[in-house]
Amino acid sequence: MITTTITVTWAIMAIIIPAFWQAARYVTSRPPTAVPDTLQNSIEFILDGITAFVDASMGAARRGFVPYIGSLAIFLVVANLTGLIGVRPPSADLSTTLALATLTFLNIQYYGLRAKGLRAYIKGFFEPIPLMLPLNIISSLALPFSMAFRLFGNLMGGSMIMGLIYRFAPLLVPVLPHMYFDLFAGLMQTFIFTMLTMTFIADAMG
Amino acid sequence: MDVTITPRTILLAASAIGAGIAVLTGFGTGIGQGYAAGKGAEAVGRQPEAQGDIIRTMLLGAAVAETTGIYGLVIALLLLFANPLLRLL
Secondary structure (H helix, E strand, O other), X not given: OOOHHHHHHHHHXXXXXXXXXXXXXXXXXXXXXXXXXXXXXXXXXXXXXXXXXXXXHHOHHHHHHHHHHHHHHHHHHHHHHHHHHOOOOHHHOHHHHHHHHHHHHHHHHHHHHHHHOHHHHHHHOOOOOHHXXXXXXXXXXXXXXXXXXXXXXXXXXXXXXXXXXXXXXXOOOOHHHHHHHHHHHHHHHHHHHHHHHHHHHHHHHO | OOOOOOHHHHHHHHHHHHHXXXXXXXXXXXXXXXXXXXXXXXXHHHOHHHHXXXXXXXXXXXXXXXXXXXXXXXXXXXXXXXXHHXXXX
């Protein structure tokens, strides 16, 4: 079944991937001595921002996560802001957010396992006392759900309230709520989702 | 006015009331986030040079405090739009 979410997600991918691909090719093809132009400045601004964000949350030694966190952040920014053009944001669908949260979960488990080694990884589930094993398993399984529901709930709640506002005051009135529910909440949730992802991965890696 | 009360009516009314009660979790979330923000403001006042770190930590705490409120919202949305109880009728 082709839902709005699938269509909008593919549209976002069709815009983001070629745009950033071409931009990156253009920027890397320029000689280092050339004076940076607008496009190069924008790309460097985004990259520097994400790198600084990763450095601050995970430490400079884990810059390898910049591509993943960057893609996540750019996708979420665009996805959360689609509400501004009157489209239902893909992140207001539980499928999207659960998929992203599952990626975070797999990252946490994989990098936690790789950084700590199998012994310490399994031992981690028996901390502080072996009796806590079920609780530890439940809490690590509940993590992707809480992340998915947070993003979904915020975006869904926002788009529902916007729908109600459009129903009783379709002219001019929705401008200010759009600022809050789409711009502010959308960027805020992007920030929170990426930051929680980084914090949990860094935490799992010890 | 002639209202026939069927099991369905009762279930719908109860679900609507339940949804209203579920979003009351916002109380706790509001208190939690307000506490985080207040402590964040205090910390910035005490140590303005650490503002970036403080804001990041504060937002992390606020996001975690938000979880319960969001659970309430999800329950309310479920009751209103994808009511699992209607199948029991």
